Amino acid sequence: MTILVAYASKHGATRGIAERIAERLQALGHEAEALPVDAVSDPKTYEAVVLGSAIYYGSWMREATEFLLRHQTPLSARPVWLFSSGPLGVETRGGEEQPRELAEFRDAVHPRGYQLFFGALDHEKLSFPERMVIRAVRAPEGDYRDWPAIDAWAERIASELEPHGYEAAPPPGPEITPPGV
Numbered sequence: 552m553t554i555l556v557a558y559a560s561k562h563g564a565t566r567g568i569a570e571r572i573a574e575r576l577q578a579l580g581h582e583a584e585a586l587p588v589d590a591v592s593d594p595k596t597y598e599a600v601v602l603g604s605a606i607y608y609g610s611w612m613r614e615a616t617e618f619l620l621r622h623q624t625p626l627s628a629r630p631v632w633l634f635s636s637g638p639l640g641v642e643t644r645g646g647e648e649q650p651r652e653l654a655e656f657r658d659a660v661h662p663r664g665y666q667l668f669f670g671a672l673d674h675e676k677l678s679f680p681e682r683m684v685i686r687a688v689r690a691p692e693g694d695y696r697d698w699p700a701i702d703a704w705a706e707r708i709a710s711e712l713e714p715h716g717y718e719a720a721p722p723p724g725p726e727i728t729p730p731g732v
């Protein structure tokens with residue numbers, strides 16, 4: 552069965568992270584596909600789910616939150632990992648946890664892991680109001696996605712899924728000597 556890497560992305564940075572995770576899982580021998588949350592028909596058809604969203608104003612994008620809450624029963628019945636793409640620059644601001652709904656998400660689907668990744672910001676792609684906000688908070692432009700960290704996280708997911716894919720070999724039975732030998 553396939554691993555779903557579902558994402559919500561406004562300007563493409565989170566989509567890139569989700570696609571990279573799916574590629575890494577494939578390279579490690581798993582079937583995996585990255586899809587925007589709105590294109591997922593039924594999460595029950597997947598063996599495991601990785602779900603991520605860009606963070607805007609401290610929260611996940613609406614469609615990602617809706618997806619998680621709408622599908623919380625099937626999600627909590629299978630291995631789930633969550634991730635966010637947000638902070639710009641190279642240091643996360645201490646203190647406040649992001650997204651602010653994280654505790655609610657943990658209660659709803661009991662993820663095996665949560666990871667906050669650095670994001671990317673391209674002024675050219677922003678709407679006028681977004682550009683005003685970014686200027687006001689002096690957020691730095693650039694692509695801060697940490698590909699080695701993203702790959703390492705995908706590898707951890709693959710290794711946690713591995714034992715389910717293999718049946719343990721049965722213990723060797725007693726040696727039977729045919730009569731008359």
Ligand SMILES: Cc1cc2nc3c(=O)[nH]c(=O)nc-3n(C[C@H](O)[C@H](O)[C@H](O)COP(=O)(O)O)c2cc1C
Pocket residue numbers: 559560561562563564565566605606607608609610636637638639649669670671672677681682684685
């Ligand atoms: C208007 C605006 C608000 C943002 N608010 C936050 C925020 O509250 N916390 C955060 O970590 N990043 C914030 N970011 C940065 C984005 O989360 C980051 O650029 C992300 O990688 C964008 O993902 P996307 O391209 O998939 O939409 C904000 C960016 C914009 C343009």
